[in-house]
Amino acid sequence: MRKIVGAIAALILPVAALAAVTDLPSSVSQGGLVIGHAAPGSRVTVAGKPVHVGSDGIFVFGAGRDEQGPIDVVVGSATHRLNVTPRDWPIERVEGVPPQTVNPPPEIAARIQREQAEVVAARNRDDTREDFAHGFIWPVTGRISGRFGNQRIYNGDPKAPHSGMDIAVPQGTPVKAPADGIITFAKPDLYLTGGTVLLDHGFGLSSNFLHLSRIDVEVGEHVRQGEVIGLAGMTGRATGPHVHWGFNWFGVRLDPLLLPGIQ
Structure with a gap:
């Protein structure tokens, strides 16, 4: 069994063997990632949809x-x-x-819609790489200035909940890959998100980094955990320098703070 399964038990959720061939948590928090393990060759569905099962039986899904x-x-x-354990959303x-x-x-607004459609398409990549399987590290070290899921009110106008975690750091701080992956999107000037990079970790899991002042990677490049992918900034809709780190299971937005290794 990969060491990630043990990491999940220690860092995210108490793991219980619900069947002789399956390791799963007994519950999952809203915004949480679940990494389970079944007998190799098992067929696994989540809410009626089939998911990838690795050669060692590993599989993943998320709760929005x-x-x-x-x-x-x-x-x-x-x-x-x-x-599913509910959470309070300040x-x-x-x-x-x-x-x-x-x-x-x-x-x-039309430009924003076009740009977001490109990001959604990149986020739907679906392959069997297990780049996520050794856990995650922080892309930068700094103060958490915005938390996943909190309701955002901009200039007094209510908007959608925050889709990731903001980490306040000085302009130009190197941003590192939190886990291995393939770059699926990299553009410097999206209207809302500025310098934007998507990093696919396999099995539908991906990280996105927004408001970058510089991008050092290209689409199709495979990067290793800890490699610099760009520099922190305040491009797009931002009031100060920071890194927005979002995390997804396909279209389901998850809380980076609940990932194995990020506590």
């Missing part, structure tokens, strides 16, 4: 911010029901944001 559960995980013919008020980035005019 608003997931109520329970989540049914079927391994072979056995069904395991995971309860309100974050952000003032001093350029008004045109809060309520953009129609032509800018």
Whole structure:
């Protein structure tokens, strides 16, 4: 069994053997990543959808911010029901944001929609690499200035919940890959997110880094954990230098703070 399974037990959720061939947590927090282990060759579905199972039986899925559960995980013919632990979502008020980035005019709104569609397409990459399987490290070290899931109010205008974790660091701080992966998106000037990089870790798991002042990687490049992918900045909609680290299981946004190794 890979060491990541033990890391999950120690760092995220108490693991219980729910069947002789399956390791799964008994519950998962909203925004949490689940890394399970079944007998090699098992067929696994989560909420009715098949997921990749590695040669050693490893599989992954996530519970979104608003997931109520329970989540049914079927391994072979056995069904395991995971309860979802609710969380409180505080309100974050952000003032001093350029008004045109809060309520953009129609032509800018159309640009934002096109750019976000590109990001979504890159996030849907689906292959069997297990680059996630050795845990994660912090991309930068600094004060957490914005937490995943909190309701955002920009200049008094309520907007969508925060999709990742903000880490306040000086302009130009090197940003490191939190785990191995392949670069699937890298552009310096998206309207809302500025310098933006997506790093795919396999099995539908990906990290995204926003507001970068410089990008040092290219699409298709395979990077190793700890390699510098760019520099922190405040491009796009930002009021100060920081790194926004988002994490996804396909279209499901997850909390980076709950990843193995990030506590």
